[in-house]
Structures are given as C-alpha cells and as structure tokens.
Amino acid sequence: MDASIASAVIGAVAVGGTALGTVLGGWVQARGGRAQAEAARQAARIAAEATHHQALYDRRWSLLAAYLRAASECVEAADQLYSTDSLPDVRRRWHAFTLAHAEAELMAPPGLLAPIDDLRKAVGRMYWTAQQSAPAERALKELRRRVEQGETAALRAYEAVERLWESDEHLPLPPEQRASSPDYALAGQALDGLPGFGSEQAAMLLNRTRQQREAASSERETRKSNHIEARRELVAAARTVFGTDRL
Numbered sequence: 001m002d003a004s005i006a007s008a009v010i011g012a013v014a015v016g017g018t019a020l021g022t023v024l025g026g027w028v029q030a031r032g033g034r035a036q037a038e039a040a041r042q043a044a045r046i047a048a049e050a051t052h053h054q055a056l057y058d059r060r061w062s063l064l065a066a067y068l069r070a071a072s073e074c075v076e077a078a079d080q081l082y083s084t085d086s087l088p089d090v091r092r093r094w095h096a097f098t099l100a101h102a103e104a105e106l107m108a109p110p111g112l113l114a115p116i117d118d119l120r121k122a123v124g125r126m127y128w129t130a131q132q133s134a135p136a137e138r139a140l141k142e143l144r145r146r147v148e149q150g151e152t153a154a155l156r157a158y159e160a161v162e163r164l165w166e167s168d169e170h171l172p173l174p175p176e177q178r179a180s181s182p183d184y185a186l187a188g189q190a191l192d193g194l195p196g197f198g199s200e201q202a203a204m205l206l207n208r209t210r211q212q213r214e215a216a217s218s219e220r221e222t223r224k225s226n227h228i229e230a231r232r233e234l235v236a237a238a239r240t241v242f243g244t245d246r247l
Helices: 003-080 087-107 110-148 152-170 175-179 182-192 199-206 210-242
Strands: none
Touching (some): 087 110, 110 152, 110 199, 152 182, 152 199, 182 199
16 A cells, blocks of 8 residues: 555544544433433432421321320310319310311321221210219219318208218119109208209209219229320320331
C-alpha cells in the first residue's frame, strides 16, 4: 500500500474511533442519568410512604389513647353517681366518650375493631346501670348519714325500713300486697316524718328489697370489672397490632 494511502486509512480509523467513543460515552452517561433520576423518584416515593405510614400510626395511637382515657373518665364519673348526684357531669363524660369511640373506630385497623367495640359495650353498661341503681343507694346513704348524726326521726325511719326488708326475707309478697302490708305503711309514715327527705328518696327505699339492693351492688362491681377486663384486652390487642409488644 502506498505510504500516503496508509496514513490516510490510519487517520480515518483514529477519527472514527474517537467519534464512536464519544457516542458510547454519551449513551452511558444518559443511561446513568436516567437511572439516577429513577432512583431519586423511588427514594422520594418511599420517603413519602414512610411519612404517611408514620403519620397514620401516630394518629391511630393518639386516638386510641384518647379513647381509653375517655372510657376511664366515663366509668369513674358513673361510679361517682353512687355517692353524689352528678348526673349532668356523667352525661357530659358519656357524650365525650361516644365521640372518642367514633374517632377511634373510624381510624382503627381491622384487628382493633372488635376490642374497641367490647370496651364501648362495657362502658355503656356501667353508664346505664349507675343511672338505674345509684339514686336508691344515695338515698340509703343519706338516711344512714343522718342516723350517724343522731337524728331521732332518721333512726326511726331507718329501723322501719330495716323491718320492712326483714319481712321481705321471711315472707316475700307480690308488689301489690307488699305495698298494703303493715310494715310498708309504717316505713312510709316514718320516712314521711323525716324533714328534708324527699318523696322520691322514700319511694326508692320502700319499693326495693334488701336482695335487690345487694344484687344492684354486685352488678355495680361486675360492671367495673368488665370495664377493666375490656380495657386490658384492647391494650393487649393494640400492642400486638402496633408492634409495641416486641420492643
């Protein structure tokens, strides 16, 4: 081959190789840029999902804690009815509890729906039981308090009520016959003669037997125990669902 031709071929090869290298280098860089962009998008998506899940976790945990707190406050207020006439406060606590329940149920994961509802039932039973039984218990406590203060009329009324209750144990009567019995009449007269003791309070003592009072007292303790158990089960379920039992 002529020397001049050989030099031209070699030059062309050199120029072609440089161009090819430039093209390949640009292609590799472009591929690398797209991979980096895709990796950045994936990282951003993962970060967004993690932020969302953390926010949801925090919200669920906050609502559950508020629900547990509202349940305890409602039960405590209902139990207080046996000592003081605080029904307006109890109703406010019940209203707050129902709102807390709605929020907790709305945000709860499926595994917590059943124990959340069990706690709602337990609190509701305590709430309604207290409203039914507490007034009569307060009436008896008021009568005993006045006896302890040395009021003769209160002592006479208390003894008359005790005799009526003893008669119920020895000779149970249908409500109609009981209301016309001598012991019922004497107890009614004694309570009517007690200054400041209302007719509704008197009726609560006259129309309830000792067995009924004891049953109501037992039911009160059962409702409180049921609330504690339902609360314990919800906490255990929440720890499992949220993974805090593995910390």
